[in-house]
Amino acid sequence: MSEKTKDVLLSIVASLLCIVIGLLVGLIILYCINAENALDGFTRIIKGGFYLKPKGIGSEIAQSAPLIMTGLSVAFAFRTGLFNIGAAGQYTVGVFGALYFALILHMPWYVCLLAAMVCGAIWGAVPGIFKAYFNVNEVITSIMFNWIGLYLVNELMYSTVKGMYDQKTTRTYKISSVSPGSLIPDCGMNAVFKTSSTTIAIFIAIALAVLMYVILNKTTFGYELKACGFNKDAAKYAGINDRRNIVLSMMISGALAGVGAGLYYLSGGAEWNPQVATALPAIGFNGIPVALLAMSNPLGVVFAAVFVAHISVGGAYLPTKYFQPEIADLIVAVIIYLCAFVALFKGVVAGVLGRKKAGKGDAK
Amino acid sequence: MENEYIIEMLNITKEFPGIRANDNITLQLRKGEIHALLGENGAGKSTLMSILFGLYQPTSGTIKKNGKEVHINTPNDANDLNIGMVHQHFKLVECFSVLDNIILGVEPTKGLFLEKEGARTKVLELSEKYGLKVEPDALISDITVGMQQRTEILKMLYRDNEVLIFDEPTAVLTPQEIEELMKIMKNLAREGKSILFITHKLNEIMEVADRCTILRKGKYIGTVNIAETTKEELSKMMVGRDVSFSVDKKPAEPKETVLKISHMTVPSKAHDNNAVKDVSFNVRAGEIVCIAGIDGNGQTEFVQGLTGLEKISGGTVSFLGQDITKASIREKSKMGMSHIPEDRHKHGLVLDYTLEQNMVLQRYWQPEFQQGGFIRSKAVREYASKLIEQYDVRSGQGTATIVRSMSGGNQQKAIIAREIDKNPELLVAVQPTRGLDVGAIEYIHSQLVAQRDKGKAVLLVSLELDEVMDVSDRILVMYEGEIVAQLNPKEITVEELGLYMAGAKRDKVPEEV
Numbered sequence: 001m002s003e004k005t006k007d008v009l010l011s012i013v014a015s016l017l018c019i020v021i022g023l024l025v026g027l028i029i030l031y032c033i034n035a036e037n038a039l040d041g042f043t044r045i046i047k048g049g050f051y052l053k054p055k056g057i058g059s060e061i062a063q064s065a066p067l068i069m070t071g072l073s074v075a076f077a078f079r080t081g082l083f084n085i086g087a088a089g090q091y092t093v094g095v096f097g098a099l100y101f102a103l104i105l106h107m108p109w110y111v112c113l114l115a116a117m118v119c120g121a122i123w124g125a126v127p128g129i130f131k132a133y134f135n136v137n138e139v140i141t142s143i144m145f146n147w148i149g150l151y152l153v154n155e156l157m158y159s160t161v162k163g164m165y166d167q168k169t170t171r172t173y174k175i176s177s178v179s180p181g182s183l184i185p186d187c188g189m190n191a192v193f194k195t196s197s198t199t200i201a202i203f204i205a206i207a208l209a210v211l212m213y214v215i216l217n218k219t220t221f222g223y224e225l226k227a228c229g230f231n232k233d234a235a236k237y238a239g240i241n242d243r244r245n246i247v248l249s250m251m252i253s254g255a256l257a258g259v260g261a262g263l264y265y266l267s268g269g270a271e272w273n274p275q276v277a278t279a280l281p282a283i284g285f286n287g288i289p290v291a292l293l294a295m296s297n298p299l300g301v302v303f304a305a306v307f308v309a310h311i312s313v314g315g316a317y318l319p320t321k322y323f324q325p326e327i328a329d330l331i332v333a334v335i336i337y338l339c340a341f342v343a344l345f346k347g348v349v350a351g352v353l354g355r356k357k358a359g360k361g362d363a364k
Numbered sequence: 365m366e367n368e369y370i371i372e373m374l375n376i377t378k379e380f381p382g383i384r385a386n387d388n389i390t391l392q393l394r395k396g397e398i399h400a401l402l403g404e405n406g407a408g409k410s411t412l413m414s415i416l417f418g419l420y421q422p423t424s425g426t427i428k429k430n431g432k433e434v435h436i437n438t439p440n441d442a443n444d445l446n447i448g449m450v451h452q453h454f455k456l457v458e459c460f461s462v463l464d465n466i467i468l469g470v471e472p473t474k475g476l477f478l479e480k481e482g483a484r485t486k487v488l489e490l491s492e493k494y495g496l497k498v499e500p501d502a503l504i505s506d507i508t509v510g511m512q513q514r515t516e517i518l519k520m521l522y523r524d525n526e527v528l529i530f531d532e533p534t535a536v537l538t539p540q541e542i543e544e545l546m547k548i549m550k551n552l553a554r555e556g557k558s559i560l561f562i563t564h565k566l567n568e569i570m571e572v573a574d575r576c577t578i579l580r581k582g583k584y585i586g587t588v589n590i591a592e593t594t595k596e597e598l599s600k601m602m603v604g605r606d607v608s609f610s611v612d613k614k615p616a617e618p619k620e621t622v623l624k625i626s627h628m629t630v631p632s633k634a635h636d637n638n639a640v641k642d643v644s645f646n647v648r649a650g651e652i653v654c655i656a657g658i659d660g661n662g663q664t665e666f667v668q669g670l671t672g673l674e675k676i677s678g679g680t681v682s683f684l685g686q687d688i689t690k691a692s693i694r695e696k697s698k699m700g701m702s703h704i705p706e707d708r709h710k711h712g713l714v715l716d717y718t719l720e721q722n723m724v725l726q727r728y729w730q731p732e733f734q735q736g737g738f739i740r741s742k743a744v745r746e747y748a749s750k751l752i753e754q755y756d757v758r759s760g761q762g763t764a765t766i767v768r769s770m771s772g773g774n775q776q777k778a779i780i781a782r783e784i785d786k787n788p789e790l791l792v793a794v795q796p797t798r799g800l801d802v803g804a805i806e807y808i809h810s811q812l813v814a815q816r817d818k819g820k821a822v823l824l825v826s827l828e829l830d831e832v833m834d835v836s837d838r839i840l841v842m843y844e845g846e847i848v849a850q851l852n853p854k855e856i857t858v859e860e861l862g863l864y865m866a867g868a869k870r871d872k873v874p875e876e877v
Contacts, residue, residue: 004764218741220734223721230716237673237703237711238725239694 010353011295014346018293019307021345022338026331030323037322044317045331048310051317058193060306060313062269065201066091067305069260070287072205072212073124073253075296079216080249081229086127086142087257088284089149094120094258095272095281096153098265102175102182103164109184109266113204116262117255123149124254125247132243138250146280158274171271184266197270201263205302208259212298225249257284289336295343311335367430370395370558371416371447371527376425378411380769382760385411386422389584391577393527398549398559400569400590402602403579404801405773406758409562410452412579413529416560417449418442443469448525450516452532452562452772453709456504462515463487463500466522483522490521494548506634508660509706510541517548528552529560534568541658546572564801566595567830578602603803613813616837618648622684622790622821629678630662630669638677639665641845647790652812652822654836656829658865662845663825664706667794671703672696673711684789697726700789704779704796706825712779713767720748720763723782755781756807773800784811791815794825809835829858843867 026045030038044051049060070087077084084090097119101112127141157164157172166173175182176196184199192198216222227235228245236242260283264270290308294300315332371393378386386408393399403409414420416427418436426433429445436442442449456465463480466487472479484500491498496514504512513533520528530549534542549559549572561573569576570590578585578601585601600606624646632639640662647653657663668674670681672693680689688696705711713722724733724744733744748763757777759765767775780796793812797805812835816822826832832839833853841849841864848870851861863869 218739219737220728220739221737223728223739227714227717227725231710231714233710234712234714234725236693237671237705239692239697241692 010346010350011297011300011342014342014349015293015295015300015304017345017349018338018342019335022335025338026335029331029334030327033327034322037319041318041323044319045311045314047317048314051314054193055195056313056317058189058195058198060309061189061193061202062195062197062199062264062267063309063313064306065205065267066260066264066269066283067286067290067309068202068205068209068302069263070257070284071290071294071301071305072209072287072298073256073260074287074291075294075298075301076212076216076256077249077253078291078296079229080225080245081232082128082131082246082249082253083139084124084127084142084250084253084257085139085288086124086145086254087260087287088280088282089142089146090120090123090254090257091261091281091284092146092153093123093149094261095265096156097258098262099157099164099172099175099272100161102179102266103173104161106179107182109182112182112266113184113259113262116258116266118258120258120261121251121255124257125251128247128250131250132246146284150278150280153272154274154278157272165274166271169271170275171273174268174271175266176268182266183268184263186267197267199267201267205260205263205305208256209298209302212256216298257287260287286336293342295346308332308336368394369428370430371560372428372431373412373416374426374428376412376415376422376427378408378415378420379423380760384582386415387582387584388425389579389582392587393558393560394575395558396553396556397574398553398561398572400573400576401560401562401579402564402566402569402576402598404581404602404803405777406581406771407579407602407801408582409579410531410771413449413531413560413562416442417447417529443523443525445527446523446525447527447529448520448523449529450513450520450531450533454512454516456512456515458505459503461501461503462498462507462511465504465515466519468519470523487518487522490518494521494551496548510659526556527558527560529562531562532564533561534563534565542568564805566598566802569598570595580604599802602801611809611813611834614817616651616816618651618837619819620649621646622649623647623823624682625670625679626681627679628666628669628676628681630665630674630676632665637845639845640669640676642679643842643845643847644679645840645847645850647821647823649789649821650816650819651837652816652824652835653838653840654824654826654832655840655842656826656832656861656865657842659827661842663794663842665845666842667703667706667792667825671701671792697786700786702783702786702788702791704783704791704793706794708772708775708779713775715766715768717767718763719752719757719759719765719767719770719778720744722767722778723748723751723763725782727786751778751781751785754785757781773804776800777804780808780811784815788815788820790821790823792823792825795827796824797826797828797831805831829861832861833858841865843870 027038027042030041049056070091073087073090074084094116098112098116101107101115123145126145127138130136130141131138164172184201186199189198190196216226224235224240225245227238227240228242232242286308290301290304293304312332315329318327369392373389373391376386376389389408389412391412401409411420415422416436418439418441421437427436428434434445436445457468460468463484467483472483487500496518498511498514498518499507534545546568553559563569573590575587575589576598577587578598580602626644628640628643629638630640643666655663665674669676672691680687682688683699683701688699709715714725724747727733728739733740745763752763755777758774759770776798783791797808800808812822812824824836836853839851839853839861840847841851843865844867849864
């Protein structure tokens with residue numbers, strides 16, 4: 001077995017270990033809150049979307065797609081040495097791009113998706129430019145741009161741009177009623193899962209994950225980006241334009257988050273509520289644990305995102321009779337939080353395996 | 365005598381994935397002696413010392429201190445046993461001051477607060493006593509490599525260590541500084557400290573060491589008394605064959621000018637003055653021009669300005685008849701400029717990339733290695749394998765080895781292989797033999813001469829006097845950012861060169877040299 005396959009296996013084992021420990025801690029919390037019904041609640045979380053077939057599975061698929069995208073966004077930035085904590089803001093601006101092209105311009109879905117992508121890219125590029133040319137830490141600028149993006153989008157949707165906000169529902173208009181052609185096609189999936197928002201978005205997300213994997217590992221562009229991430233000075237020495245690459249990395253990262261927003265909103269999964277939306281979308285931030293759980297591997301992101309979507313959907317099925325609705329969020333948050341420790345577990349697993357091997361060696 | 369040895373490492377074996385770095389090695393250090401550890405790059409010296417210092421655990425074997433078996437699991441254990449080490453690659457916190465680095469881990473406190481004044485006094489005393497000149501309040505990132513090393517040595521002295529490990533301490537020092545260090549080492553030994561001295565430099569071993577243990581390819585070859593041996597014998601034990609010490613070369617036949625530098629000025633990052641002041645000279649095809657000087661006299665900034673890593677503030681550079689003052693690094697590389705950088709970890713390598721990825725660091729974009737934006741990994745692997753074989757770069761897992769895990773010498777060889785194989789019109793080599801063994805140095809020197817004989821230009825920047833005298837066809841001495849002399853290596857003595865380097869003597873250098 002080569003070192004590389006060993007390393008990949010080790011990462012997978014560590015990620016699984018994280019999930020198991022996360023689930024156990026979740027179970028303990030459930031016991032503390034309501035011991036009698038803990039096991040029932042826990043089963044529902046574990047079953048996730050499968051608890052309520054086929055609708056649950058459908059909504060799990062619908063939720064996975066945007067999560068894969070924000071996970072990719074963060075993972076891509078990590079691989080190139082940047083911490084994009086602004087995926088939430090890029091996602092929010094992406095929402096505006098998608099909805100503007102759908103509700104106002106009545107464009108076909110792929111144009112709307114492209115608009116979401118461009119909006120996200122622009123929002124990602126700004127912190128990149130600040131980092132590359134003024135040496136301002138990208139974490140600070142991305143956080144600031146999260147909030148600027150949120151309130152800007154709220155303002156635009158609520159008053160500046162007429163025809164997006166529906167006074168009756170206090171949300172943006174439903175795409176299905178205003179511009180059905182802007183919805184991502186479901187190819188019969190909604191019928192199968194008896195849902196309204198299960199579309200081919202998931203396949204687009206998976207395809208983009210594969211694309212990112214190829215870019216990072218097989219192309220000269222990925223080689224340059226990673227070189228900048230690992231060692232900026234050596235990249236410069238090699239004649240790589242490090243500043244341009246930082247901006248490009250952040251742009252791509254932002255574009256991925258923007259596509260995530262497009263995939264979710266253009267599937268008709270939800271409408272934006274500009275008045276109530278004073279918190280950044282959680283999907284943006286959940287991209288961080290997804291990327292960590294996947295150890296920044298784009299293909300791993302797909303599985304990590306599906307898992308997080310799985311338990312999130314499961315959490316929604318907790319009986320509100322015994323558990324407050326917030327408890328579901330809490331459990332899911334704990335599990336996701338523990339997922340972030342994957343790098344730590346990897347070290348532990350490697351240590352244990354190493355010791356076992358050494359022990360065998362002595363025995364001989 | 366029960367406790368003749370202060371440290372004994374008995375039958376030490378250490379295995380890494382794919383490589384046995386130490387194979388049944390025994391090393392016994394007497395109290396108050398200077399014991400040299402000699403071996404080629406990758407012979408396992410650094411590994412052995414890392415085991416003694418608690419950075420690695422041996423696969424098998426025992427360590428004894430004063431006859432008692434000890435287990436050194438962490439550097440803290442080593443510190444408790446009063447074992448100190450100056451690493452080949454310094455372990456300093458870049459954004460801390462010199463004083464902060466010295467007291468790091470043993471910070472003197474008064475209540476909850478740091479009490480630095482006492483520490484400062486002690487450091488200044490030690491610095492005075494041993495002639496280790498440092499600026500206690502300067503940040504590590506602002507000071508020269510030489511001063512960083514003096515900080516490392518002071519770190520050990522500050523901790524009152526009794527076993528001192530020096531991992532190639534003289535590689536970056538000037539001749540005068542080396543002489544000073546030799547004196548210091550002798551003094552320390554006289555005061556009862558025991559010194560383990562890892563080096564490739566046979567002259568230094570002959571001068572200071574009492575005994576010497578030789579390793580070759582991870583195996584123990586023998587321990588000899590220096591008084592009873594010769595340089596030639598040592599090098600034969602180390603390399604396994606006879607090595608020539610002088611560089612064998614014909615007189616140079618310089619042809620047309622390849623590089624023309626006029627009035628180059630480069631600002632300094634550390635202070636307000638310019639680091640390079642109005643420097644002008646030419647390098648012609650078929651000659652090796654060497655810039656000699658004490659570390660920190662503007663050589664680093666000069667090379668960075670020339671290669672494009674930093675901007676120059678005045679003057680022009682022309683290369684093969686074209687003005688390249690404002691050209692990008694990539695353009696210079698395309699035109700045929702190769703650069704062996706001074707700091708291999710900072711500039712020369714992406715340590716977390718594999719060996720094959722590093723071998724194409726400046727060439728990955730060429731059609732040979734990519735097609736439509738996709739890296740031709742097979743072509744890259746074959747090319748890397750060729751270089752590894754040709755330049756004898758040793759690593760655990762061949763082309764797939766992560767470079768961080770390779771020994772310093774082999775990392776350097778990888779860079780040299782990469783840069784020379786580009787077949788450049790001008791090779792800028794900065795300290796190319798830093799940290800290498802005699803066998804490798806011999807090889808690299810012969811490569812530099814071969815480049816010259818092929819009609820290429822070589823600009824060598826070196827702090828090593830032997831290298832300057834042996835390899836170069838023409839010497840330019842740099843002192844405080846200026847070229848103060850142009851010398852012919854055949855016409856001057858080492859002592860004279862030293863005087864120029866120290867600024868005690870200067871010539872009027874003609875405008876065009």
